Amino acid sequence: MSLVATELTRRSDGVAHLDGVSCALERGRFYVVVGPTLSGKTSLLHALAGLNVPDTGTVTLDGADLAAVPVWSRSVSMVYQQFINYPHLSVYENIAFPLRRRRLAQAEIERRVRAIAETVGLTPLLARLPGALSGGQQQRVALARSLVKGSDLLLLDEPLVNLDYKLREQLREEFLNIFSAQSRSILVYTTADPNEALLFDAEVLVMHEGRLLQVGAAQGVYARPATTTVARIFSDPPMNLLPGSLDGAGLRLANDVLLPRPRHLESLPPGPYVFGIHPGDVALAASGIASEVELAEISGSETFLHVRHADMRLVAHLAGVHAYALGESVQMAVEGAKLFAFAPAGALAAAPASGG
Amino acid sequence: MSALYRTLKYAAILLWSAFVIAPFLWALSTSFKTANGITGGPTYIPWLQYEPSLEGWSLLFRSGGGGIAIGGPYLSSLVVTISASLISLVLGTLAAYGLSRFTYRAGFVRNADITFFFISQRIMPPVVLAIPFFLMLQFLGLLDTEIGLIIVYIALLMPIAVWVMVDFFNTVPRELDESAMLDGCSPFETFWRVILPNSRPGLVVAGLFCLIFGWNDFFFAFTLTFTQTQLLPVAIVALNSSVTPWWSLSAAALVSVAPLVAVAFVLESYLSRGNLAGAVR
Numbered sequence: 001m002s003l004v005a006t007e008l009t010r011r012s013d014g015v016a017h018l019d020g021v022s023c024a025l026e027r028g029r030f031y032v033v034v035g036p037t038l039s040g041k042t043s044l045l046h047a048l049a050g051l052n053v054p055d056t057g058t059v060t061l062d063g064a065d066l067a068a069v070p071v072w073s074r075s076v077s078m079v080y081q082q083f084i085n086y087p088h089l090s091v092y093e094n095i096a097f098p099l100r101r102r103r104l105a106q107a108e109i110e111r112r113v114r115a116i117a118e119t120v121g122l123t124p125l126l127a128r129l130p131g132a133l134s135g136g137q138q139q140r141v142a143l144a145r146s147l148v149k150g151s152d153l154l155l156l157d158e159p160l161v162n163l164d165y166k167l168r169e170q171l172r173e174e175f176l177n178i179f180s181a182q183s184r185s186i187l188v189y190t191t192a193d194p195n196e197a198l199l200f201d202a203e204v205l206v207m208h209e210g211r212l213l214q215v216g217a218a219q220g221v222y223a224r225p226a227t228t229t230v231a232r233i234f235s236d237p238p239m240n241l242l243p244g245s246l247d248g249a250g251l252r253l254a255n256d257v258l259l260p261r262p263r264h265l266e267s268l269p270p271g272p273y274v275f276g277i278h279p280g281d282v283a284l285a286a287s288g289i290a291s292e293v294e295l296a297e298i299s300g301s302e303t304f305l306h307v308r309h310a311d312m313r314l315v316a317h318l319a320g321v322h323a324y325a326l327g328e329s330v331q332m333a334v335e336g337a338k339l340f341a342f343a344p345a346g347a348l349a350a351a352p353a354s355g356g
Numbered sequence: 357m358s359a360l361y362r363t364l365k366y367a368a369i370l371l372w373s374a375f376v377i378a379p380f381l382w383a384l385s386t387s388f389k390t391a392n393g394i395t396g397g398p399t400y401i402p403w404l405q406y407e408p409s410l411e412g413w414s415l416l417f418r419s420g421g422g423g424i425a426i427g428g429p430y431l432s433s434l435v436v437t438i439s440a441s442l443i444s445l446v447l448g449t450l451a452a453y454g455l456s457r458f459t460y461r462a463g464f465v466r467n468a469d470i471t472f473f474f475i476s477q478r479i480m481p482p483v484v485l486a487i488p489f490f491l492m493l494q495f496l497g498l499l500d501t502e503i504g505l506i507i508v509y510i511a512l513l514m515p516i517a518v519w520v521m522v523d524f525f526n527t528v529p530r531e532l533d534e535s536a537m538l539d540g541c542s543p544f545e546t547f548w549r550v551i552l553p554n555s556r557p558g559l560v561v562a563g564l565f566c567l568i569f570g571w572n573d574f575f576f577a578f579t580l581t582f583t584q585t586q587l588l589p590v591a592i593v594a595l596n597s598s599v600t601p602w603w604s605l606s607a608a609a610l611v612s613v614a615p616l617v618a619v620a621f622v623l624e625s626y627l628s629r630g631n632l633a634g635a636v637r
Contacts, residue, residue: 049534049538051534051537051538070542071534071537071538072537072538072539072540072541072542072545073540074538076538077538078534078535078538080531080535082529082531084529084531084532084535085535086532086535086536086550086554087554088553088554097539098538098539098540101539101540101541101545102540145535145539149539
């Protein structure tokens with residue numbers, strides 16, 4: 001057992017920032033909290049750190065209740081989305097700051113600061129002030145400061161979101177290497193980007209409107225999202241959700257699209273369903289669902305094609321750059337074998353064997 | 357276009373500079389005149405138009421013979437203004453940090469109400485406060501003393517410090533406080549080791565306001581002192597007797613703005629330097 005949160009609830013002004021969140025986090029594991037903005041990710045980190053007091057619920061570390069332990073006596077580190085460092089101290093003194101508060105010996109401080117600076121690549125910059133560094137370097141300082149203490153709990157609140165794309169990729173890689181060496185800490189990382197969670201291949205906690213919706217390995221959550229909400233949060237672009245039904249003739253979408261019933265959905269009873277498909281599994285076809293182009297977003301070498309068939313909207317994630325005119329007619333193919341089926345209320349009924 | 361713009365820009369700057377500097381030059385020139393140099397119409401150039409004299413200046417350091425010894429009031433003004441400003445800045449900064457970071461509630465009273473109570477001290481016209489202050493100091497036996505004036509000035513200056521510093525602290529990200537606490541700082545250590553060292557621009561602005569308002573006050577210095585204690589503005593005005601000695605008035609005026617000018621020059625370099633410049637609005 002390690003860090004256990006039980007029924008954490010926190011409201012302010014009628015908004016539930018945390019709504020009955022319970023989770024158990026083990027040492028040496030890497031957890032990624034995924035959720036859209038205002039889903040309660042930051043509130044959860046603050047509650048775990050002791051920076052805010054939940055209205056109800058408890059947090060225990062190795063069985064001991066943390067409520068009585070003030071923040072400054074806990075073994076917690078946090079890296080923020082904004083690059084938070086102490087502007088009046090040099091990089092060296094920034095990293096040494098938490099060690100000095102613990103009154104460590106000068107030689108020990110020196111040794112630890114040098115070691116961690118080497119790990120995160122700050123050795124040539126130790127004499128500078130944070131204000132004289134680039135965003136990526138500032139975030140490295142914040143990371144070094146959080147790592148140097150060897151805390152039980154290391155919290156990272158969307159640490160890469162304010163960096164440009166190249167730097168984000170590079171730092172993400174370095175983070176992964178650094179984190180794998182933290183065997184006794186509990187790492188909790190928040191992000192709004194499901195792809196980041198998949199890249200880290202970590203244990204995922206999906207949050208929405210203050211509630212914890214699903215916990216599991218990233219690949220597992222991606223392959224079997226528990227509800228339509230999880231399916232949309234844990235897919236970028238969000239999973240297409242298409243109302244339809246299963247009956248003797250096959251699988252119906254909208255009112256007039258009839259597909260053969262896919263094998264993995266054969267055991268489901270007939271009735272109304274919501275079918276989900278990842279935008280990457282929607283393709284263009286010579287003959288398929290006749291649709292009208294509503295928008296074509298071109299991002300680098302990919303195209304996100306938004307189309308409409310009657311009341312049914314679909315997003316297709318296509319490789320390569322494709323130019324489409326607004327209102328242009330296209331034929332879309334939805335591969336039955338890749339369809340998820342959800343009950344109308346949202347719970348997963350069946351998932352494709354391949355994981356979509 | 358850009359040449360015209362530059363010309364207009366510098367013309368405007370020159371015009372404004374002249375407007376600001378001219379009174380000082382006028383006072384400087386007048387301070388070296390005597391009655392002869394003043395009554396015969398405007399004169400500007402020493403030696404050519406009037407015979408410069410140190411009479412005006414020497415009156416400031418002489419008692420008797422129409423002179424006023426300015427040294428005593430000058431020292432009093434320095435002591436009162438600096439003490440009141442420092443105490444206001446220390447108390448005001450602590451109060452402002454609390455109001456910015458912690459939640460207080462007493463009945464219907466919330467942080468914003470407390471902040472407003474501080475600021476509301478400055479809403480009333482000074483005349484309204486004069487009699488209460490007079491009676492309070494009389495009760496305490498502190499009328500006509502520097503201590504009494506310091507207390508009154510703290511009441512007047514601390515709201516300014518609170519106001520400026522609350523505004524400043526609200527611009528400092530809370531994550532900085534949180535980081536400090538997670539790194540092992542108690543709330544006071546957080547303030548002392550992390551927030552205060554990064555608050556120089558706010559402190560400079562608040563301190564400057566306190567010094568200016570304290571130094572330039574005439575009304576309370578006039579109503580709450582009689583013979584034992586005299587502050588500089590009162591001493592300068594007291595120069596006006598049956599004949600107005602323009603020369604020593606000018607000299608005294610120049611001497612009285614000197615410290616503010618010096619402080620402004622020193623602090624200005626703090627304002628324009630450093631990473632938090634412009635952090636206050």
